Amino acid sequence: xxxxxxxxxxxxxxxxxxxxxxxxxxxxxxxxxxxxxxxxxxxxxxxxxxxxxxxxxxxxxxxxxxxxxxxxxxxxxxxxxxxxxxxxxxxxxxxxxxxxxxxxxxxxxxxxxxxxx
Amino acid sequence: xxxxxxxxxxxxxxxxxxxxxxxxxxxxxxxxxxxxxxxxxxxxxxxxxxxxxxxxxxxxxxxxxxxxxxxxxxxxxxxxxxxxxxxxxxxxxxxxxxxxxxxxxxxxx
Numbered sequence: 001x002x003x004x005x006x007x008x009x010x011x012x013x014x015x016x017x018x019x020x021x022x023x024x025x026x027x028x029x030x031x032x033x034x035x036x037x038x039x040x041x042x043x044x045x046x047x048x049x050x051x052x053x054x055x056x057x058x059x060x061x062x063x064x065x066x067x068x069x070x071x072x073x074x075x076x077x078x079x080x081x082x083x084x085x086x087x088x089x090x091x092x093x094x095x096x097x098x099x100x101x102x103x104x105x106x107x108x109x110x111x112x113x114x115x116x117x
Numbered sequence: 118x119x120x121x122x123x124x125x126x127x128x129x130x131x132x133x134x135x136x137x138x139x140x141x142x143x144x145x146x147x148x149x150x151x152x153x154x155x156x157x158x159x160x161x162x163x164x165x166x167x168x169x170x171x172x173x174x175x176x177x178x179x180x181x182x183x184x185x186x187x188x189x190x191x192x193x194x195x196x197x198x199x200x201x202x203x204x205x206x207x208x209x210x211x212x213x214x215x216x217x218x219x220x221x222x223x224x225x226x
Contacts, residue, residue, distance in 0.1 A: 031212045042204060042219040043160070048211070092159060096212055106150065106206075106214050108159040 006093050006109030013083055013116050020079045021112045023093030028073040031096040034066070037111070038089045046091075049076040083116045090114070119143045121217035123205050128223045129195055137190045137220045139205035150214060151179050151190045152204040160204055163190065192222075200224045 003026040013019050023032065032049040047055040047068055055068035070076040080087050093109040120142045129135040141149070148167040152160035166172055166181035166188060178191040192199055205217040 033213055035216075042202075043206075043216040045213055045215065048213055094214070106208075107162070110159050 004093055004095055004107050004109040006112060008112055009110060010113040011115070013114065015084050015116055017083055018079055018081045019083065019114060020077050021091055021093070023076045023078070023095075023109055025074045025095050025107075027097075029095040029097060032070060032076045033094040033096075033106075034068060034076070034078045035092040035094060036089050037092060043092065046078070049078075080114065083114075085116045088114055088116045119207075119209075119215050121205055121207055121215060123203075123217040123220045125218065126221045126223070128225060129192075131195055131197060131224055131226050133195050134191065134193050135195060135222065137192075137203050137205075137222065139188045139190070139217055141186050141188070141205070141207050141217075143207045143209055143215065145210035146183065146207060147210055147212070148208045149179075149181055149188050150206040150208065151177075151188075152206065154202045154204060154219070156201075163203075195224050197224050197226070 005024045007022050034046040035043040036046055037043050045058050046061045046066055047057040049055050049068050049070040051070045065081055067079045091112045094106050096106050122140045150165050151163040153163050154160040163177055164172055164179035166179050169181055169183055171178055171180045176193045181188045200223050202219045202221050204219045206214040208214050
Protein backbone atom coordinates (compact mmCIF):
# COMPACT_ATOMS: atom_id res chain seq x y z
CA UNK A 1 0.00 0.00 0.00
CA UNK A 2 1.13 3.51 -0.77
CA UNK A 3 1.40 6.15 1.93
CA UNK A 4 0.20 9.61 1.04
CA UNK A 5 1.32 12.65 3.01
CA UNK A 6 -0.83 15.69 2.61
CA UNK A 7 -0.23 19.10 4.13
CA UNK A 8 -1.40 21.26 5.66
CA UNK A 9 -3.86 19.13 7.57
CA UNK A 10 -6.00 22.17 8.28
CA UNK A 11 -5.97 25.91 7.77
CA UNK A 12 -8.10 28.96 8.36
CA UNK A 13 -7.77 31.52 5.57
CA UNK A 14 -9.05 34.97 4.79
CA UNK A 15 -11.37 35.38 1.85
CA UNK A 16 -9.64 36.53 -1.30
CA UNK A 17 -6.40 34.72 -0.49
CA UNK A 18 -5.05 31.47 -1.95
CA UNK A 19 -3.88 28.25 -0.34
CA UNK A 20 -1.66 25.58 -1.85
CA UNK A 21 -2.06 22.01 -0.64
CA UNK A 22 0.77 19.54 -1.15
CA UNK A 23 0.52 15.80 -1.68
CA UNK A 24 3.50 13.46 -1.55
CA UNK A 25 3.28 9.72 -2.26
CA UNK A 26 5.95 7.34 -1.02
CA UNK A 27 6.03 5.28 -4.21
CA UNK A 28 5.51 5.86 -7.88
CA UNK A 29 1.86 5.84 -8.85
CA UNK A 30 0.10 5.92 -12.17
CA UNK A 31 -2.61 8.44 -11.39
CA UNK A 32 -3.24 11.16 -8.84
CA UNK A 33 -6.53 12.87 -8.15
CA UNK A 34 -7.91 15.71 -6.09
CA UNK A 35 -11.30 15.49 -4.40
CA UNK A 36 -13.42 17.85 -2.38
CA UNK A 37 -15.70 16.75 0.42
CA UNK A 38 -18.12 19.30 1.74
CA UNK A 39 -19.63 18.86 5.22
CA UNK A 40 -21.91 15.86 5.40
CA UNK A 41 -21.41 14.96 1.77
CA UNK A 42 -19.50 12.44 -0.26
CA UNK A 43 -16.38 12.98 -2.33
CA UNK A 44 -16.54 15.04 -5.51
CA UNK A 45 -13.73 14.69 -8.01
CA UNK A 46 -12.11 18.02 -8.86
CA UNK A 47 -9.50 16.87 -11.36
CA UNK A 48 -6.98 14.29 -12.43
CA UNK A 49 -3.41 15.51 -11.96
CA UNK A 50 -1.34 14.66 -15.02
CA UNK A 51 2.41 14.44 -14.82
CA UNK A 52 4.09 17.24 -16.73
CA UNK A 53 0.91 18.53 -18.35
CA UNK A 54 -2.29 20.34 -17.52
CA UNK A 55 -4.73 18.62 -15.20
CA UNK A 56 -8.01 17.21 -16.48
CA UNK A 57 -10.88 18.99 -14.72
CA UNK A 58 -14.35 17.69 -14.01
CA UNK A 59 -17.45 19.62 -14.84
CA UNK A 60 -17.86 22.61 -12.57
CA UNK A 61 -14.17 23.00 -11.79
CA UNK A 62 -11.77 25.26 -13.68
CA UNK A 63 -8.04 25.75 -13.77
CA UNK A 64 -8.16 29.41 -12.78
CA UNK A 65 -9.85 28.53 -9.51
CA UNK A 66 -8.05 25.25 -8.78
CA UNK A 67 -4.63 25.24 -10.46
CA UNK A 68 -2.93 21.86 -10.12
CA UNK A 69 0.65 20.83 -10.66
CA UNK A 70 2.26 17.41 -10.90
CA UNK A 71 5.94 17.81 -11.71
CA UNK A 72 6.76 14.12 -11.14
CA UNK A 73 5.12 10.78 -10.42
CA UNK A 74 5.00 11.17 -6.66
CA UNK A 75 4.11 14.83 -5.98
CA UNK A 76 1.19 17.10 -6.72
CA UNK A 77 -0.21 20.40 -5.50
CA UNK A 78 -3.69 21.88 -5.53
CA UNK A 79 -4.20 25.61 -5.10
CA UNK A 80 -7.53 27.02 -4.03
CA UNK A 81 -7.48 30.54 -5.46
CA UNK A 82 -9.31 33.70 -4.46
CA UNK A 83 -11.08 31.85 -1.69
CA UNK A 84 -14.60 32.50 -0.50
CA UNK A 85 -16.50 30.91 2.41
CA UNK A 86 -18.10 28.50 -0.08
CA UNK A 87 -14.65 26.92 -0.55
CA UNK A 88 -14.66 25.76 3.05
CA UNK A 89 -14.35 22.02 2.71
CA UNK A 90 -12.05 19.05 3.08
CA UNK A 91 -9.68 18.55 0.17
CA UNK A 92 -8.32 15.05 -0.40
CA UNK A 93 -5.45 13.82 -2.51
CA UNK A 94 -5.75 10.30 -3.93
CA UNK A 95 -3.45 8.01 -5.89
CA UNK A 96 -3.79 4.78 -7.84
CA UNK A 97 -1.10 2.14 -7.52
CA UNK A 98 1.32 1.52 -10.34
CA UNK A 99 0.21 -2.03 -11.09
CA UNK A 100 -3.53 -2.08 -11.33
CA UNK A 101 -3.72 -5.82 -11.33
CA UNK A 102 -1.97 -6.19 -7.99
CA UNK A 103 -2.76 -2.89 -6.39
CA UNK A 104 -6.24 -1.80 -7.44
CA UNK A 105 -7.13 0.35 -4.54
CA UNK A 106 -7.01 4.09 -4.53
CA UNK A 107 -5.26 5.54 -1.51
CA UNK A 108 -6.12 8.78 0.20
CA UNK A 109 -4.17 11.39 2.06
CA UNK A 110 -5.49 12.43 5.44
CA UNK A 111 -7.14 15.48 3.92
CA UNK A 112 -6.87 19.23 4.37
CA UNK A 113 -9.67 20.86 6.31
CA UNK A 114 -10.02 24.38 4.95
CA UNK A 115 -12.07 27.10 6.60
CA UNK A 116 -12.45 30.43 4.82
CA UNK A 117 -13.50 33.39 6.94
CA UNK B 118 -23.96 10.27 -17.57
CA UNK B 119 -22.85 8.73 -14.33
CA UNK B 120 -25.10 7.84 -11.46
CA UNK B 121 -24.27 5.96 -8.27
CA UNK B 122 -27.01 5.45 -5.70
CA UNK B 123 -26.83 4.38 -2.08
CA UNK B 124 -29.25 4.76 0.82
CA UNK B 125 -28.51 7.88 2.81
CA UNK B 126 -28.83 6.40 6.26
CA UNK B 127 -29.16 3.01 7.92
CA UNK B 128 -29.49 1.87 11.50
CA UNK B 129 -28.62 -1.55 12.87
CA UNK B 130 -28.10 -3.28 16.18
CA UNK B 131 -24.79 -4.38 17.63
CA UNK B 132 -24.10 -8.03 16.75
CA UNK B 133 -26.47 -8.02 13.80
CA UNK B 134 -25.86 -8.14 10.05
CA UNK B 135 -26.43 -5.20 7.73
CA UNK B 136 -26.38 -4.96 3.94
CA UNK B 137 -25.66 -1.66 2.21
CA UNK B 138 -26.71 -1.57 -1.43
CA UNK B 139 -25.21 0.40 -4.29
CA UNK B 140 -26.54 0.69 -7.82
CA UNK B 141 -24.62 2.35 -10.59
CA UNK B 142 -24.89 3.55 -14.16
CA UNK B 143 -21.55 4.70 -15.48
CA UNK B 144 -19.78 5.24 -18.78
CA UNK B 145 -17.22 2.48 -18.52
CA UNK B 146 -16.56 0.10 -15.66
CA UNK B 147 -13.21 -1.04 -14.32
CA UNK B 148 -14.08 -2.10 -10.81
CA UNK B 149 -16.14 -1.13 -7.78
CA UNK B 150 -14.73 -0.07 -4.43
CA UNK B 151 -16.13 0.22 -0.95
CA UNK B 152 -14.61 2.62 1.55
CA UNK B 153 -15.29 3.31 5.21
CA UNK B 154 -15.03 6.83 6.52
CA UNK B 155 -15.26 7.87 10.14
CA UNK B 156 -16.14 11.46 10.89
CA UNK B 157 -13.17 13.76 10.44
CA UNK B 158 -10.99 11.10 8.86
CA UNK B 159 -9.98 10.12 5.34
CA UNK B 160 -11.68 7.18 3.63
CA UNK B 161 -10.10 3.78 4.19
CA UNK B 162 -10.25 0.97 1.68
CA UNK B 163 -12.55 -1.98 2.45
CA UNK B 164 -13.01 -4.00 -0.73
CA UNK B 165 -12.67 -4.13 -4.48
CA UNK B 166 -14.77 -6.11 -6.97
CA UNK B 167 -14.12 -6.30 -10.68
CA UNK B 168 -15.71 -9.69 -11.44
CA UNK B 169 -19.19 -10.89 -10.53
CA UNK B 170 -19.52 -12.62 -7.23
CA UNK B 171 -18.78 -12.32 -3.57
CA UNK B 172 -15.49 -11.21 -2.02
CA UNK B 173 -15.14 -12.00 1.66
CA UNK B 174 -12.71 -10.33 4.03
CA UNK B 175 -13.32 -11.08 7.67
CA UNK B 176 -16.53 -9.51 8.89
CA UNK B 177 -16.93 -7.63 5.62
CA UNK B 178 -18.08 -9.04 2.28
CA UNK B 179 -18.82 -7.31 -0.98
CA UNK B 180 -20.87 -8.57 -3.89
CA UNK B 181 -20.98 -7.42 -7.51
CA UNK B 182 -23.33 -8.05 -10.42
CA UNK B 183 -22.08 -6.18 -13.47
CA UNK B 184 -25.11 -7.07 -15.59
CA UNK B 185 -27.41 -5.51 -13.01
CA UNK B 186 -25.15 -2.59 -12.13
CA UNK B 187 -25.45 -3.61 -8.50
CA UNK B 188 -23.22 -4.15 -5.52
CA UNK B 189 -23.67 -4.59 -1.81
CA UNK B 190 -21.47 -4.44 1.24
CA UNK B 191 -22.32 -6.92 3.98
CA UNK B 192 -21.18 -6.27 7.52
CA UNK B 193 -21.50 -9.13 10.00
CA UNK B 194 -21.30 -9.19 13.79
CA UNK B 195 -21.71 -5.45 13.93
CA UNK B 196 -19.68 -3.54 16.45
CA UNK B 197 -20.17 -0.03 17.75
CA UNK B 198 -16.98 1.04 15.98
CA UNK B 199 -18.62 0.16 12.64
CA UNK B 200 -20.69 3.34 12.94
CA UNK B 201 -19.36 5.34 10.00
CA UNK B 202 -20.10 6.38 6.46
CA UNK B 203 -19.71 3.73 3.75
CA UNK B 204 -18.85 4.95 0.29
CA UNK B 205 -19.41 3.07 -2.93
CA UNK B 206 -17.14 4.16 -5.80
CA UNK B 207 -16.90 3.04 -9.41
CA UNK B 208 -13.68 3.20 -11.38
CA UNK B 209 -14.20 4.10 -15.01
CA UNK B 210 -12.00 3.34 -17.97
CA UNK B 211 -9.88 6.43 -17.34
CA UNK B 212 -9.02 5.18 -13.86
CA UNK B 213 -10.76 7.88 -11.87
CA UNK B 214 -13.12 6.94 -9.07
CA UNK B 215 -16.60 8.38 -8.94
CA UNK B 216 -18.26 8.17 -5.54
CA UNK B 217 -21.83 7.67 -4.47
CA UNK B 218 -23.27 9.96 -1.84
CA UNK B 219 -22.37 7.56 0.95
CA UNK B 220 -24.43 5.68 3.52
CA UNK B 221 -24.25 6.72 7.15
CA UNK B 222 -24.55 3.65 9.33
CA UNK B 223 -25.46 3.98 12.98
CA UNK B 224 -24.92 0.93 15.16
CA UNK B 225 -26.99 0.90 18.33
CA UNK B 226 -26.44 -1.21 21.46
